[in-house]
Structure formats: structure tokens, C-alpha cells
Amino acid sequence: MLRSMFSGISGMKGFQTQLDTVGNNIANVNTSGYKKGRTTFQDMMSQTVAGASAPTDIRGGINAQQVGLGSQVGSIDNIHTQGNRQTTDRTLDLALEGDGMFIFATGIDDDNFDLADANLEYSRAGNMYLDQEGYIVNSNGQYLVGSQEGTEEGQGERIQIPENAASFSIQGNGVVNYIDENGDTQEAGQITLANFSNPGGLEKVGSNMYRSSVNDGMQGEDGIPDLIEPESGGVASIVSGSLEMSNVDLAEEFTDMITAQRGFQANTRIITTSDEILQELVNLKR
Template sequence: MLRSMYAGISGMKNFQTKLDVIGNNIANVNTSGYKKATVSFQDLMSQTTTGAQGATDARGGINASQVGLGSKLGTISNIHTQGFQQTTNNPLDLAIEGDGMFVVEADGATYYTRSGNFYLDDEGSVVNANGLYLQGLQGNITIPANAQSFSIQTDGIVNYINPDGTTEEAGQIGLASFSNPAGLQKDGSNLYLDSPNAGLVPGLVTPEADGAASIVSGSLEMSNVDLAEEFTEMITAQRAFQANTRIITTSDEILQELVNLKR
């Protein structure tokens, strides 16, 4: 069989994966805290027909002759750039201005997220949509049921007003910091898991301390997906997929001509 046919098959498989990633980005264009993904490719090994030769006294050097055998999937990377902020005026909708992630826990498992749509449960604890507890520097953050109102400052401090008008602190939200947030593993539901390549900084970081990110109450960080960019990449991937199918059909026509030589 022709090598070009297998090269075309590898190209089709790779661009199908790229279309899958683009489709997932577009599907999450309005998902709060979502970070878009990009795909890169690498060439496969090449078959050497003639090796390289160095120069001699009588003849100059000769380059190697190699035939490529197609492409393979290189990386699927998550791009952790800042998404735009949507104002909601809900005090429990929190956006992170800068680097870092919220930490949520339940049943001994720890997750990280940029999605800041939090709620109060029946016990007054601040939780996300899945019931995971938002973590502060001293553990869970709980607001008493008889609190008249509460507010969240840019440094993560949660204050509430008692029925007698006095103000108390319910806790301070802590953030997780990573040297390589692209190394986090997606776990669904806007959650990430730590990985050996994420570079988690031990302990929680205090917002606005030592250059750390600040917290904006009443806003949500939306997806960083750019629809114009995604549609452009979709067209590029579609045309590349079509070009690889043309390689296969052309190779098939050549094989057909070889078969017809018998007649």
C-alpha cells in the first residue's frame, strides 16, 4: 500500500480530534470559569531512503533523504487566560482578578475552580452548585442564619452583620496558586484536580497579599473562548480534513491504475 494513504489517515484522525476540541470550546462559550483548549500536532517518524554523508576531499556532503509517515497528536493544552467579568450584583458570585483558583472540598476530596457562583446551604455554609464547601484560610466559611446581611471584600474577608447591628468576620477566602495551571486535570463540573505537573504552591494564598489576585464580589468570570477565533480554527481544520481525504482518494486512484495494468 502507498505510504501517502496512511499519512492521510493519520491527518484525518488528528483533525477530527481538533474539531472535537473546538466543538467543546464552542459548547462552553457561556460556561463560567471555563478555559479554552488548543491542539498541536507533531510529525511521525520518517523513513530514511539514503543517509547523510559528510564531505570528502573529492566530493561535497550529501543530505539524508527521508519520507515522512504522517502526523500524530502532540498536545491538548488548556489556556488559562483571564475571562471577561459579567456583573450579576449577587454578593456570592465571585470573580478572581489575577492568577489563582478557589478551593472547594467535600468527602475528603479537594478540587480547584475558577467558577465563582457560590450559594448558602441550609446550615449557612458557602458552597458551589455541587455542594462542595468553599475553603477559607481557617476552613469552611459559614454565615449565621440570623445575619442581617453580609459582604465579601476584595481581600477575601467575609463580614456579616448581627441582629444587634455589630459586624463580625465569618472567615477569609483562600486561593490556591499554581506555577503551571495548564497542568491541572479537568474533572468536569468546572472543577480541576491537582497533578504532578501543576506546581501547586503549598498552603492557601491570601488574596491581595504579596501580589496575589483579588476577589470581586457581585461578578462572575466567564469563559475565555473567542468565537471568532474558534470559527476560524474550525474552517482551517475542516479544509485540512478535506485535503487529507483527497490524499486517500488520489492514492486509491493510483492503486486502481496499478490494478488495471493487469488487464
């Protein structure tokens, strides 16, 4: 069989994957905190027809002769660039301006909890809510991890707004304040962030959430993130009343979609052309 036919098949598979990635990006164009994906390709191992030879006293060197065997998906990257900020004027909508991610936890049942025992996930989506007990949670019911004065290393803190609070606010440095029934300002807690030197190494788990991997470069030890206060330690500041939207560029996605479509179409032509050649070989017997 012709090698070009199998090369065409490999190209079709790669462009199918690229179209899957583009389709997912377009589907999430309005998803808060979504980070777009990108597919890259690399060539497969080539078949060496003749090896290279070094020059001699009477003849120059000869390059190797190799026939490529197609392409394959090299990587599917998560591009963690800053998304546009959308103003909502809702206090519990939080956008991050800069690096870092919100930390969310489940599997805890007390005010001071061990980060090593909690199920931790990370996100840039800042649409927060208050549960029945006044704790700040996300749309999945996961607790927003914070800290308070005296919180020990390796420990986290849930942030609770008392029932009798007249109002509350969230500062750029993550401090959550509320007005008590006497009209005095009290501090409910401090929102903390996690930072990653390689956020592209995080693994998507759905629902706008990521989990840590062995290649994300998380600041911390033994899989436990350092709780970094916003506006310090090289992490973002918090903008209350805003949401970070998806970083998907529709014009770019449509261009990639057209490129993938034409690439897929061209590879199908390779297969049909190879089939016509095989048909001609079969007809020689006639």
C-alpha cells in the same frame, strides 16, 4: 500500499481531534470560569531512504533522504488566560482578577479539617451559594475552603454565615463580614486561594472543576496547597457581584473550525488520489 494513504489517515485523525476540541470550546462559550482547549500537531517519525554522508576530499556532503509518515496530535492544552468579567450584582458571585483558583473540599464534617484528608478540587467558577446550615458552597455542594485567625498550617476552615445575620459582604481580600442581630459587624472567615505556576498541568474533572496533578506546580507540599489570602502572595483579588466568564473567542474558534474542516477534506483527497493510483496499477494487468 502507498505511504501517502496512511499519512492521509493520520491527518484525518488529528483534525478529528481538533474538531472535537473546537466543538467543546464552542459548547462552553457561556460557561463560567471555563478555560479553552487548543490542539497542536507534530510530525511522525520519518522513514530514512538514504542517510547523510560527510564531505570528502573529492566530493561534498550529501543530506539524508527521508519520507514523512504523517502527523499526530502533539498536545491538547488548557489555555488559562483571564476571561471577561460579567456583573451580576449578586454578593455570592465571585470573580478572580489575577492568578489563583478557589479551593473546594468534600469529605469533611467538622469546622477545622485536615486538608490532607479532604477531597480537594479547584475552580475559577465563582457562583457560590449558602446551604441549609449557612456554609458557602458551590453548585455541586462542595465547601469553599477558607481560614480564620488561629487556623493551623495544613488545616482549612468552612465559612459559615449565621442564620441571624442581617446581611453579609465579601471584600476584595477575601474577608467575609456579616451584620449580626445587634447591628455589629462580625467576621465570618477568610476566603483563601491556591496558586499554580503551571495551571495548564491541572486535570479537568468536569463541572467546572480541576484536580491537582504532578505537573501543575502547586504552591504547597505533599499535595496540600498553601492557603493564600487574596491580594497577597501574588494571587488574585476577589470581585464580589461579578462572574468570570469563558475565555473562548468565537471568531477564533470558527477560524480553527474552518481550518480543521479544510485540512480534513484535503487529507481525504490524498486517500482518494492514492486509491486512484492503486487502481491504475491494478488495471495494468488488463
